[in-house]
Amino acid sequence: MDDLKLIVAPSPHIRDTDTTEKSTFATLIALLPVVAASVYFFGLDALRLVLLSGAAAVATEAIFQRLRKQPIRVGDGSALVTGVLLGLIVPPSLPSWMVILGAVFAIAIGKQVFGGLGQNPFNPALVGRAILTASFATAMTTWRTPFDAITAATPLALGEVSGRIPDLFFGSVAGSLGETSALAILLGGIYLFYRGYLDYRIPVGIFASVIVMSLITGQSVIFHLLAGSLLFGAIFMAVDPVTTPVTKGGRWIFGFGVGLIVMLIRTWGSYPEGVAYAILLMNAVTPLINRWTRPRIYGQGVKTSE
Amino acid sequence: MRRVRSFFGGIHPKDAKKSSSSTPIQHLSAPETLVVPLLQHAGLEAKPVVAKGDEVLKGQVIAEAHGAISAPVHSPVSGKVLAIEPRAHQSGHSITAIVIENDGNDAWVERNGHSDPIQLDAKTIIERISEAGVVGMGGAGFPTALKLVPPKGITLDYLIINGCECDPYSTSDARLLIEYPEDIILGAQLMAKASGARKIVIALAETASEAYAALKEKAGSIEIVTMPSKYPGGGEKQVIQCVTGREVPSGGMPHQVGALVQNVATAWTVARALRDGEPSISRVVTVTGGSVAQPQNLMVPMGASLEDLIQATGGFSQRPGKVVMGGAMMGGAQFDLQTPVIKTTTCVLAFSEAESRTPDATPCIKCARCVDVCPAQLLPLKLEAFGMNERFDDAREFGALDCIECGACDFICPAKRPLLQYIRFAKMEIIARDKKPS
Numbered sequence: 145m146d147d148l149k150l151i152v153a154p155s156p157h158i159r160d161t162d163t164t165e166k167s168t169f170a171t172l173i174a175l176l177p178v179v180a181a182s183v184y185f186f187g188l189d190a191l192r193l194v195l196l197s198g199a200a201a202v203a204t205e206a207i208f209q210r211l212r213k214q215p216i217r218v219g220d221g222s223a224l225v226t227g228v229l230l231g232l233i234v235p236p237s238l239p240s241w242m243v244i245l246g247a248v249f250a251i252a253i254g255k256q257v258f259g260g261l262g263q264n265p266f267n268p269a270l271v272g273r274a275i276l277t278a279s280f281a282t283a284m285t286t287w288r289t290p291f292d293a294i295t296a297a298t299p300l301a302l303g304e305v306s307g308r309i310p311d312l313f314f315g316s317v318a319g320s321l322g323e324t325s326a327l328a329i330l331l332g333g334i335y336l337f338y339r340g341y342l343d344y345r346i347p348v349g350i351f352a353s354v355i356v357m358s359l360i361t362g363q364s365v366i367f368h369l370l371a372g373s374l375l376f377g378a379i380f381m382a383v384d385p386v387t388t389p390v391t392k393g394g395r396w397i398f399g400f401g402v403g404l405i406v407m408l409i410r411t412w413g414s415y416p417e418g419v420a421y422a423i424l425l426m427n428a429v430t431p432l433i434n435r436w437t438r439p440r441i442y443g444q445g446v447k448t449s450e
Numbered sequence: 451m452r453r454v455r456s457f458f459g460g461i462h463p464k465d466a467k468k469s470s471s472s473t474p475i476q477h478l479s480a481p482e483t484l485v486v487p488l489l490q491h492a493g494l495e496a497k498p499v500v501a502k503g504d505e506v507l508k509g510q511v512i513a514e515a516h517g518a519i520s521a522p523v524h525s526p527v528s529g530k531v532l533a534i535e536p537r538a539h540q541s542g543h544s545i546t547a548i549v550i551e552n553d554g555n556d557a558w559v560e561r562n563g564h565s566d567p568i569q570l571d572a573k574t575i576i577e578r579i580s581e582a583g584v585v586g587m588g589g590a591g592f593p594t595a596l597k598l599v600p601p602k603g604i605t606l607d608y609l610i611i612n613g614c615e616c617d618p619y620s621t622s623d624a625r626l627l628i629e630y631p632e633d634i635i636l637g638a639q640l641m642a643k644a645s646g647a648r649k650i651v652i653a654l655a656e657t658a659s660e661a662y663a664a665l666k667e668k669a670g671s672i673e674i675v676t677m678p679s680k681y682p683g684g685g686e687k688q689v690i691q692c693v694t695g696r697e698v699p700s701g702g703m704p705h706q707v708g709a710l711v712q713n714v715a716t717a718w719t720v721a722r723a724l725r726d727g728e729p730s731i732s733r734v735v736t737v738t739g740g741s742v743a744q745p746q747n748l749m750v751p752m753g754a755s756l757e758d759l760i761q762a763t764g765g766f767s768q769r770p771g772k773v774v775m776g777g778a779m780m781g782g783a784q785f786d787l788q789t790p791v792i793k794t795t796t797c798v799l800a801f802s803e804a805e806s807r808t809p810d811a812t813p814c815i816k817c818a819r820c821v822d823v824c825p826a827q828l829l830p831l832k833l834e835a836f837g838m839n840e841r842f843d844d845a846r847e848f849g850a851l852d853c854i855e856c857g858a859c860d861f862i863c864p865a866k867r868p869l870l871q872y873i874r875f876a877k878m879e880i881i882a883r884d885k886k887p888s
Contacts, residue, residue, distance in 0.1 A: 148787065151772045151806050152542075154871050156779045156857030157799070158463055158618065162864045164812055220812065262813040262865075390818035390829060441849040442458065442687065442826045443700035 168221035170339045174332035175228055175380070181328035182321035185290035186236040190321045193243050194231035200247035201227025208256040222261050226250055229269035229380060232322025233373060233420070234276065235287050242280055246272040266427045267387050270420050277420075287318040300372045300416040312370035323373040333379035346388060347378040349399015350406070357407035374406060377419035387427045393437035394430075401426045452675045453656070454692040459825040460680035461858045463618045463778075465657070469745040470738040471621040475629055477749045478762050480527045480552050484753030485537050486512065487547040490792035491585040492592045493519030498548060504531045507559040509729050512548050515580075521593045522583045524729040525550055526751035528557035538786040540775045540795060547790065550753065561727030568639055575644040575724065582723035583730045583793075588612060588623075588684070588713030589776055591794040594720065597712070598645040600705045607708035609647035610693050611638045611717050613654045613661065614677045614684035617777040620797040622734040623714040625747045627654070627661035630718055635668055637717030640724055645710055651693050653677050681779060682856040686711045688825055700852050715796075735795055737763045740802035741770035750791050757787040759798055771806025774799040779857045809866040820859035820869060826852045830859035830869045837872030842883065845876035853877065 182190035205223035209216050218224070227247045234243055250272025258264040277284045288295050298318050311317050313326045322329070336342035351369060358365040368374065373381075382388065382402050389398050402422045409418025488495040496513035506512055506525040513523040525548075532549040539545035562578075564570060570578070580595035600606055611634065615623040627634060638650050650672045654661055656679040665674055677683040677692055687698045689711055696707035704711055715733060722728045731752055738745035743764030750759065756773060760766060774781040775789065777797050791798075820830035828849045836845035850873055859869040 148770070150770065150783070150785050151808070152783045152785050153772070153808050154783075154868070154874075155774075155777075155781055156860050156870070157772060157774050157781065157783065157801065157806075158778045158861065159809065159866065160461070160463070160862050160864070162862075163809075163866070164815055164864045167815075167817070167864060217812065222815075260813065262815045385815050385817040388816075390816055390821050390831065392822075438829065438848075439821075439827045441700060441828060441852050443698055443702065443852060444849070446697045446699040446702075 164222075165220050167341045168225050170336060170341050171225050171380070172221060172228065174336045175225075175232070175322075177328040177331040178232060178322040178325070178376070179228070181325035182232065182236075185324060186321055189236045192240060193234060193236070193238060193321060194228055196240055197231030197243045197247040198224050198227035200244040201230070201251050204248045204251040205256070208252060209260070212256070212260070214260065217261070220261065223251055223255075226255070226268045226272075230272045233269065233273050233320045233376070235284060236321055237286060237288055238283055242276060242283060246276040249275045262386055264386060265430070266424055267381055267384050270381060270424050273420055274424065289318045290324070298372065298416060299367075300410065312367070320373060323376040326370050326375050329375045329379055336379070342379070342383055343395055345392060345395035346382050346399040346402075349396045350374070350378040350382060350403040353400045353403030354407055357404060357411075361407070361411055363411070368407070368410070372410075372417040373419040377402070377423055381419075382423050382426075387430060389430050389433045389437065391434060391437040391439060393439075394433040397433050397437065398426050398430065401429070452673065454653075454675045454677060455695065456678045456680075457683070457688045457691050457825060458827055459823045459858065460678075460682065461823050461861050462680050463861060466618045466738070466778075467621045467624070470619070470736050470747060471624055473746050475625050475734055475747045475749050476762070478751070478754060478758065480751045481754055481758045482552050483532065484526055484550045484552060484751060485547045485755065485788070485790040486523060486526065486550060486753040487537065487539050487545050487790060487792055488513050488523060489539065489541075489545050490523060490591065490752065490794065491521040492590060493517060493521070495546065496520055496523045498534055498546075500531050500548065502531050502533055505529070506531060506550060507557050509559040509561065509731060512550075515593075519593060519596065521585050522581065522729075523548070524583055524731050526731040526753050527552040528555050529553040538784070538789040540782060540784070540789060540792055542782055542784075547753075563725055563727030565725070567724035568636070568643065570724070572644045572646070575640050578724055579644070579720055581729070582719075584716060584719050584723055585730070585793050586713055587715035587719060587733060587793055587796070589780065589794050589796055594641075594712065594716055597710065598641060600645065600710070604705050605708065606645055606647040606705060606710050607649060608690075608694055608710065609638065609642045609645060609650045610689055610709060610711045611650065611652040611714060612684055612686070612689050612711050613652055613658065613714040614689060615655060615714075616677075616679075616681045616683040616685075617779055617797070618681070619738050619778050619799055620736050622736045622747050622796055624655075624658055624661055626714055626718050626734055627658065628664050631664040631668055633721040634714055634717045635665070635670075635672060636725065637719070637721035638672065638712075640720055641710075641712055641717065647710055649673070651675055653689050653693055655679055655683065681858065682825055682854070685825060685854055685856060687854065700849075730793055733791070733793060733795065735759065735791055736797040737800075738797070739770075739774075739799040740805045741766045741768050741800040743767040752792055753790045755788045755790050756784060756798060759791065760787070760800060766800060768802050770800040771803035772799075772801045774801065779861070780855065811867045812865045814865050814867055817864060819862045819864065823858040823862045825856060825858065826854055828853060830873065833876060834867060834869045834872040837876035840879075842876055842879045845873075846880050850876045850880060
């Protein structure tokens with residue numbers, strides 16, 4: 145035993161087996177039903193956009209990590225998630241070069257300039273979408289119906305309710321690739337929740353405030369829950385840990401805030417849809433929410449008989 | 451059996467107790483030489499009262515308590531003092547130890563046991579506990595006699611005997627409870643009498659059905675409760691909260707909420723000291739881990755080396771990567787197998803090379819799982835960042851000093867960040883700055 149070299153490291157000496165990679169890959173698995181539904185409804189255009197966006201995001205991340213002389217960590221899957229998410233929140237007919245540009249911006253401006261994974265204040269995929277919307281307003285708001293590919297307004301732009309609820313649930317309506325099928329999104333959400341990667345507080349907070357706001361303004365609750373990107377945003381965008389509060393109370397506030405802003409935009413704003421901006425706005429106030437909702441430290445403010 | 455309320459946060463590591471919990475405690479015969487450190491407790495080193503070449507008897511005082519917080523040290527065997535010199539110590543520092551050559555005679559010093567020690571008055575009980583060098587044997591090592599005297603004007607409502615043993619791997623308290631229930635109950639009664647505590651509660655892990663069965667017949671008026679089986683259920687503040695519903699104030703002491711917590715092994719040692727007149731010279735140590743051939747609990751004389759323990763359990767079954775003294779969550783990794791067992795050594799873990807690998811840290815993704823598990827209700831990810839950026843005022847403001855260093859945040863972190871290490875750093879800096887006159 146003379147040549148025994150022992151490792152000396154600080155405690156604890158055991159660690160949980162979960163890793164960041166496992167959580168990002170679980171998100172990718174959860175997105176599979178959504179991708180499948182979008183291919184079913186919109187054909188190969190869906191695959192084109194998701195693959196190009198994903199590839200561009202991963203490539204941009206790798207290039208930036210190289211430029212910043214950091215270890216190349218694209219294997220953690222986080223850039224791929226951003227790319228796939230962006231691909232799923234653009235119109236099906238968007239030109240390839242536009243979605244690539246969006247993915248490059250999402251990673252470069254949305255993530256890497258802040259210091260990479262964990263440092264970005266805003267959801268990178270939504271930053272990419274916001275930049276695309278600002279740059280290519282027409283292409284980003286040209287929607288088409290599934291299967292027959294006829295240009296059409298989204299249900300939210302039409303504001304119509306009657307007879308559309310089953311279509312909204314299964315997804316055969318005009319809209320972004322991934323946002324149309326509530327069923328596919330919910331499947332993914334249930335999987336993430338089951339794996340322990342989805343904190344229910346934010347989605348539930350969003351749904352609760354959308355329901356309350358719909359009732360107050362006398363609009364259809366079901367329509368507002370299923371239409372547009374609300375479900376997709378609530379389950380895949382608003383729960384991004386990096387850009388949302390770290391406290392439990394803060395996550396409730398974040399959820400309520402997103403739902404409230406969505407309904408304000410939908411009801412009184414000039415955009416038909418506001419999920420992306422609602423999440424980005426709440427991302428912006430996340431540091432403040434964290435400050436307001438700091439938990440009481442154990443033993444502080446305790447009165448004793450002394 | 452009352453099942454108490456839970457506490458905030460906590461983790462559920464694999465308990466890894468099975469391999470060592472089922473077999474009875476084996477007695478390790480004292481090795482040829484023993485290295486007995488002067489520091490086996492919280493506070494100041496004891497002062498040697500023997501010199502090189504002296505003959506000593508088993509149980510003889512070889513070093514006296516020195517300073518306000520300290521404890522005497524006794525010889526675990528009869529024999530000869532070979533040296534008094536710095537040796538490797540569980541803490542990772544080099545600490546003066548009395549090296550004793552065992553003469554194999556097992557010749558005891560005169561023992562002043564008492565056949566019915568509960569008849570002794572409180573003052574005498576405390577004196578004898580102090581003379582026997584009894585310290586908190588759950589790992590903290592605070593001299594027990596000092597803990598038994600609450601400040602003037604304070605009455606203790608509860609004496610809680612902590613048998614939760616929430617650390618994975620450790621089973622020494624569980625085995626003590628199963629094999630020596632009378633001793634533990636006697637120790638508890640003695641400490642209750644000494645401290646004036648009104649009620650005795652023994653807190654067990656939810657899974658400790660065998661220990662419960664051993665205790666319940668003999669418990670009498672002592673209440674036995676079970677704690678939620680999550681780590682750190684055995685933390686002092688957590689046990690108090692679960693048993694009494696009271697929260698120890700930040701920076702405060704358990705007596706402020708009328709509670710006194712003592713570990714199971716401490717109660718056992720107290721009983722032996724008062725009834726049998728045996729000072730604190732041996733303890734039960736769990737020896738386990740992926741590199742240990744026959745994981746088990748050993749009754750070990752203080753001063754036996756890690757190597758002695760490993761050999762007694764069949765030697766290394768495979769090359770070890772890390773050898774830890776004192777539990778998988780809070781123990782210290784050792785570099786020298788000659789490091790001796792002391793009063794606070796609950797557990798010796800020899801991890802295989804595969805078990806010892808430290809994963810690389812990746813960026814924090816703010817998943818906040820550390821926030822969810824922190825029993826002190828802190829924001830570990832924030833404290834880590836403050837420590838890293840040397841923002842010590844912010845670290846203090848965010849409660850760094852309230853951290854109990856349980857390591858739950860490190861355990862749960864999916865990015866494998868050394869959160870606790872940076873929090874410890876911030877704590878040390880804050881305490882050092884407070885001491886420095888400005």
